Amino acid sequence: MSETKISTAKESRRGFFGSFSAWLAAAVGAVIGVGPVCVGLYTFIMEPLRKKQMPRKERDGGSSDPGFFRVASVDEIATDVPRRFTIVADKLDAWNFMKDQALGAVYLQKNEAGDISCYHTTCPHAGCSVAYEQDSNAYHCPCHNSSFNLDGSKLENGGSTNPSPRPLDTLEIKVDEATNTVFVKYEDYYTGRHDKVAK
Amino acid sequence: MFGKLYKWVDSRTGIQDSLEEALYENIPGGAKWRYVSGSMLVFAFMTQAITGIFLWMNYSAGSQNAWASVYYITYNMEGGALLRGIHHVMAQAMVVLLPIHILQVVIEKAYVKPREFNWWLGLVLMKITLALGLTGYLLPWDQKGYWATKVATELAALPPIVGGYIQKIVVGGNEYGHFTLTRFFALHAGVLPGLLVGFLVLHLAMFRKHGITAHSSEKRADQMFWPMQVLKDGVACALLFGLVVYVAIIHPAELGPPAEPTEPYGAARPEWYFLFLFQMLKYFDGSMGWNNEFVGAIVFPGVVFGFMFLMPFIARIKVGHAFNVLLIAALVGGAGYLTYEAHMEDNYNIYNEEDVDSAAYKKAAKYHAEVERADTEFRLIQELVEDYGIPLEGPLALQQRDPYTMGVRLFRRQCASCHAYNATGENAHLAIAGPEIDPNAEGPMGAPDLYGFGSPVWIQGLLNGEEGGITSPKYFGNTSHVEGEMVAHVRDTMWAEAETDEDKAVLKETIEQVSWALAAEAKLPYLDYAGNQDKIESGINHLNDDTLGCVGCHNYKENEFGYVFTLDHYASSEWLTTMISNPNEVYSEDWGTANDRMPAFHSDATKLLTQDEIELLVRFLRQDRTLLGDTPESVEPLQSEAPAEEAETAEVTETTETPAPAESEEDTDETPVDTTQEAIEEESAEEAEEATEE
Known part of the structure; x- marks a missing residue:
């Protein structure tokens, strides 16, 4: 952690993935981004492939x-x-x-x-x-x-x-x-x- | 390699600048956990949009298909229950997050100058979110959604002059139907999300223009939005998603029985987050002269919303901000209290178990009974769907052929004001509360409990002269028969004569045999006739020998000198049909007082029930779930000594019965043909003819 606010802000601008928390943030973001999509895609893909049963x-x-x-x-x-x-x-x-x-x-x-x-x-x-x-x-x-x-x-x-x-x-x-x-x-x-x- | 590719892309798209623009927002005082509510709302909405689109791929708006497709998503589709569950639970999470976000904004003074517009945009977003909740509730087209939404659209008609038009436009005409669904669906999946995205973009743009409201502090350094706040937001959203998935798995989204416009649902409630509005309507007394429902449902919420709209201006005056904080806190608190009150009112019977006689208890108990009834009806239609699939005409076409669902409904409508149906055991879910009969009161109602009517158990009770038998309200209730000849005979003759325990044992055995002989007349599909041949035969002999004194009054087979109704075909399909259609046809004419009060439900004079409805009721009372339109399997109670010529008929019966699946009644397999069957059929045909002639 830097001592002044301004330098912190400038430092983090240097590299987008310049810190561990940046990678973590990206990872968490990716996971929550695909979560709902995965559930939806699963139903979308599995349903037509499923074997249907007559009543x-x-x-x-x-x-x-x-x-x-x-x-x-x-x-x-x-x-x-x-x-x-x-x-x-x-x-x-x-x-x-x-x-x-x-x-x-x-x-x-x-x-x-x-x-x-x-x-x-x-x-x-x-x-x-x-x-x-x-x-x-x-x-x-x-x-x-x-x-x-x-x-x-x-x-x-x-x-x-x-x-x-x-x-x-x-x-x-x-x-x-x-x-x-x-x-x-x-x-x-x-x-x-x-x-x-x-x- | 990656770096080079990134540069190549960046030089052509400016992705780096965009990302920096988006993510390098200074946060005075640094990233904080309490800034996550806004991002969580955005994430919640994204989840709704994504799961919503995937639900859309399987949903079909329209009154024949909506319920069927939601049923399919929930119970047939791989992962469908989870998908719908997430959509359902996340919607509620959004409504929980909304007031938190708003409270935060107000407390942190983020709504005042110069952020007025962003405050207003937020209010619009709130309205859109609530509208999404309201429109989504109807889409499964089940009893709950249908009747609850009906109330909401009734309210739309309240504003003077334009109200009626508004309602017609929303509902798509005068009545609920295809257009209601297509319109609600277009609103829910197209118009409202579109508006929400548009206003959200403005909301975020405005937010970026003014920056975060917090001020820099000496204690903590400023930070950029990326990466620490993104991380915190991400973790919060991940937790939210995990929680939502968890809740969706342990509390899957419900589906009620299909919407039936002719069968009101007594437990219609809006989704819980609208309960406070629902509850509030109770406080606007209808006798106040002016149209106070309009005031309660529209004017009052409108005024509150107007106040919220004006809050940035109120904040300008002295103590204005404090007033606003109090107002919002009071609103959230008030809504919370009303929700709590609505909950307590509906669950009064659970929280006040002793207060059985109070009106509040009875009302809550009724509400719970209705909820339970809906559960039962859903299970019944679910069984039908699994057995038969859903016809093109929709689930109602299937449900309306079901003697169990329709039997319960018709019984409640037409019979339960006098008769009870105290089903027990595996049929307990079909029980229908009849009138509470006080045996000492000369009440106007109270006729026999019809559960198991015609079965040996039922008849044994009828022929029991002791406590809990014929004199109990279960049999003659408060009808004139309580003091009639039948009671007198059973109590004062049959049972009075049996003095010793030995006598009573003999009497009981005789009664059991006679009850089986009578039950053989009923041909009930659920009875094990094959295993009780001895009892049936002995019972028939007892009846013919008049051991119990039955045929002195009743006719039975060759005994034709009785003067009250015949025991032939007692409680059979035909007998019940005649009894319900016109009871006076069952009783012989010279027994004037026989029919105490039962009306004719389908005669020349009255058509309280259609013939189909009577057929459904008859099957229900006989616990025969053969769908209307299908022919019930024939039941032959008495195994005959099968003369040679019978053999052929027996074979034919067997071949037609071969496809009978394993689930069918166990006792139908071995039923050979009764010698007297043809004779009986002829007789009943003759009776039917006579009936129509009359």
Whole structure:
């Protein structure tokens, strides 16, 4: 400590971090500055990553095989022509629980042998929704001209580019012979990648 | 390296000068702990802004979503309870720090010439802080916030001429609704913090212009703000933050049941720091002729605030400063005293346990009962939310289907003026105080206690001729039945004839069996019928053989010569529905005095309750919490000797029951189908038809 006030004031001006208390003050200041931010950031980051739980009485929705959704009966699926089906399931949106909501859609088709194939309606390029067009007998994306054959492979559309990085995403299906019902393992995939990676 | 980079940045930004400008403020007499209050307020506000923005990321204004989103933050979100807790507790810390800061400024004479403007800016900041507290209280849209804020906005209508307009503008229309929330939220999260930041900047600029009020002293050297005062401020703020986090953890921010405009909340109180204003309103007597509520709520606080505004000028006259110090001390003291008084009034029953009969005790007890009721209602809705999630229509849509919440509410509204519901044990939280029945008084009220109505225990009490049985207020209360044939029969015949202890033991056993046979008529979901088959069967035989003399008056199964109401389906869903809708349909017509006073709640003539409400009440009385709109699980009390053809039906029942979760009633699993069930259903259908025809 200096003897006169003025010299104290001048001394401390010499170096911003010229004393131990200066470092301490900075440290304490930093800690209290980030305290509330840390709590807030924690909730902000953790919440979207957290696994959500359905309400107690609505869990599993009666399906013995989680992830598979009932979409159609086998008879409803046309041969060699894709038909669009909506995936209906219970939905949890933050605090709201809703029964029987449309989660998304798939295209289902049968070949002559009766094998069923299932395609996600989301374009692997940038996530727009593809649609089957009868004129060209192909799937077309309305956004960036991605097009796909009926077997899901990329369509060579004469000269114009096809920006999709991969074929249309197929989805696993299960047929319950007893009830003649088709179940789809519905999941979303990251777009814009060459590999099909589930979200 | 760091030094070079710093120089590079500094030469382009002037960061060094800014920092020096900001931090090298001379403090005459050196850094002191008592200078920390201002910095603490700034820190508290920063914390509110930060936690507030993160809460905002999860909050949804609007009367269907507000409660739901706050519930989600508090009970589902990782760290959400702490985040909301900090915001909630720091708000209160701010209101505690405010008067400390003000007192300090006044005592140290920091408000006088030339710092008038800074004093006024401080007063504005205080008002903004209080407004933030007021607007924030409503946002969770729970019963407490809703009804307390309602009082505050009612007061907004008090000023003559413009009052009504002010209120409509604040509330967003005539009634509370979406706009009230969207407006309050915009004020709370946008307008008020914005204003606060603006005025805070001016407040600080003004503070820097005039410097610190303290004078240099010979004893202690002057110091710069940096680093010693910053350190002291920082330590104080760190302690504050630690304390706030601690309090937020041990006393998490509460959430009440969702706001229900049709269900007044009897314990509505503003946040504790507004309690002194709340208390003050009690002193402005309504009979004083002029609009004294206006005076109490607006004029008087306005005058006080006006005085505070004028304090720098008052200080100029002789002893003016002393007057100001006294005034502020009196204000803080007065507010403190009023807060204390409000607290004592609400807790009179706790501090004066013996004074049970006083009005003050009863009022405080009522207040506590209301608080407890809100806690119960919250726990009930919490159970529903965990079981079913919150529907899109909002929490009320779920709550209004709950026989427990709505049962209690409807019972309180329509039944509790005569009936009590003295729930005990695990249902104790559903107890509803009915009228206090003095058995000696010929009071106008007092009908049976309906807790456990139709259960063996309840019926055993009814058939008990001794003390605490049928003659107690629990059963016939003050109705004419106290002197009726039923009491006479039980007391003077059944029990008078049992002279020896042996006789009584036999009688008690018979009564127990009969009570189970009657309870089998009720098909109550909470009873263990499967484990009491023997009693039920013996009871049925006793009734058919008329061991106790019941079927002399009552009909029961094949005994059709009774002249009072039938015991078939007694206390069953249908029976209760008919009883509540129109009691005169239960009693046979030639028994004129049977219904002493119970009104019809849903008949051709009256619609005191809707059919849904009656359904909720019936389920509540049967302790069946199946939500309105869902079909209760069927209860089959009597295990039949299952003839061959029954087997198929039994299988069907089993398959439909498979998804029953583990939490369901234990005794429903093994209930096979009753042979007589179809017959009973037909009968009840016929009865219902008859009822509608009448």
